[in-house]
Amino acid sequence: MHWVPGSDRLRAVCHCSAARDxxxxxxxxxxxxxxxxxxRPAVPxxxxxxxxxxVS
Structure with a gap:
């Protein structure tokens, strides 16, 4: 979670890199x-x- 400078908004960032304010x-x-x-992480x-x- 990050504070968006110059605003009253917060930015959420998931471990998959998706983000939303x-x-x-x-x-x-x-x-x-x-x-x-x-x-969930991808299964290899x-x-x-x-x-x-x-070998026979």
Whole structure:
């Protein structure tokens, strides 16, 4: 959360880099805590294991 210089506004910044300005700190926290619903880091794709050479 950042104070916007020269204004009475607060800027919320999510860890995903989404940002939004607010006048009401309660609305700011509601947005941060719910942005976006179910917000989770991406799950990496599994890497296939190469077959061993010369094994039958």
């Amino acid at each position: 607010f006048e009401d700190p309660v609305a700011l926290w509601d947005w941060l805590l719910a942005h976006p619903s179910g917000h 794709e599994p890497t296939p294991v190469p077959a061993a050479a010369g």
